[in-house]
Every structure is written in C-alpha cells, then in structure tokens.
Amino acid sequence: MVRAIILVKSPKKLIAARLRKITSVSDSFPTSGQFDAVAIIDVETLIQIKDVANNIQKISGVDRTETMVEVQ
Numbered sequence: 001m002v003r004a005i006i007l008v009k010s011p012k013k014l015i016a017a018r019l020r021k022i023t024s025v026s027d028s029f030p031t032s033g034q035f036d037a038v039a040i041i042d043v044e045t046l047i048q049i050k051d052v053a054n055n056i057q058k059i060s061g062v063d064r065t066e067t068m069v070e071v072q
Contacts, residue, residue, distance in 0.1 A: 003042050003070040004049045007035040012061035019059075024052050035066070 008015060016037040019028035027040040041052050046069070053067050 001042055001044065002046055002049065003040065004052075005068045005070075006039040006041060006053055006056055007066040007068070008037040008039060008056060009034070009063040009065070010036050010059075010061045011063070015059070015061065019056060022052060022055050024048065 008019065012018075016028045016030045016039075019025050019037060019039040022039070024041045024043050025039045026042045028037060030037050039052075039056060041049065043049055043052065049067060049069060053065055056062060056065055
C-alpha cells in the first residue's frame with residue numbers, strides 16, 4: 001500500500017467535499033495557507049498516485065496540485 005498527500009490550490013468553496021468523491025481518496029479537508037485543501041490517498045502502486053492526481057486536476061476550479069508520497 002502506498003500513501004500520498006495531495007495539496008490542492010482552488011478558489012472554489014467546498015473543494016474538499018469534491019475531492020472525497022474521487023476513488024482512492026481516503027480523507028480530505030480544507031486548509032488555510034498556500035493551499036486550500038488536502039487529499040489523503042491510499043493506492044496499491046506508485047503509478048496510481050499519478051492517476052489520482054490527474055483526476056483531481058480535472059476538477060473544475062483546481063488551479064494546481066502538489067503531491068507528497070509517504071516514505072517508509
């Protein structure tokens with residue numbers, strides 16, 4: 001299992017709720033600061049992280065994302 005955190009920049013309200021609808025997003029919550037929301041994802045392989053990030057970037061209003069992968 002691979003865990004990653006995707007930081008999301010979006011001026012849209014309720015972006016965290018939209019993130020929760022994406023497959024593999026185990027949790028999502030709004031934040032204040034440089035990014036507006038965080039999505040925590042759990043997938044089987046590293047390549048799936050890219051797929052989830054691409055799906056997040058397709059959400060209307062998402063300006064940019066930054067992905068951090070858990071290292072064990």
